[in-house]
Amino acid sequence: MATTSIQNLNKPKDAFEQLEDEEGTRQGFCHIRIQQRTGRKTITTVQGVAPEYDLKKIVRYLKKTWFVPDEYFQAVEPAHRLAFGYGALTWEWRQGIRSYVYPLFIALYYGVLRLTALDSRAAVVHGPKLLQA
Template structure:
């Protein structure tokens, strides 16, 4: 029941917010997802094959050049969250600007609600994880609530960063583990 209320709140928040407070990476990820589904659209250099950026006198040779220079700087993992949404819009012929920008925000709202729900479970001591004082301080809860609109706070790993696993000598957040996937 709690998750449903949080989800409803986040969905309304995402649908009714008229301004944006997130970095270019959010829009760039939508451009990549759009290009994957519709076959056209602009992608910035971070998403392109590095070999296409080399001049004709440069050549990729060796392992380092083929992996580092020959690969995009960013992964397609995050934009791929929006591919099924865009594909559904394409199949249903509903691919107008309003829905192309609204539905990714709603997808993000689901992950924000999941992060909120995990945070709500923490003070009750559910699971085997421990509660950190900084996670439950009123100032931090308010900061997270206000900044969930930002991409950095809304990305899947960051939304799950409340869920931390205990373990000596350090606690490793789930977000840290997901960052390297």
């Protein structure tokens, strides 16, 4: 008896293995596993969802991510520097790799704000978000 339990320890356990009962009919369970990895990284596994549900929408809802899009630093910061004379630039701008065509539109918006003295913090921060929406 002790030998069988030791042999069972060598077999890896699959948490999603028991999706059918003894008669072979599928159980009505949906398994959602969210594993914390290093730092902020997680792995979300969803299995057993009925075909009439949209799996992509379920995973999108369960996925918890936060990011700052690259467009913020690649458009708003250079535009702010063009209009107001100060601001952070990433290496692509310092090396002359990126084009100023797109940030010029936001810089024009900033220029109008500056000339009309409407360059409040809210207008500077939220205006480009509305322009890029």
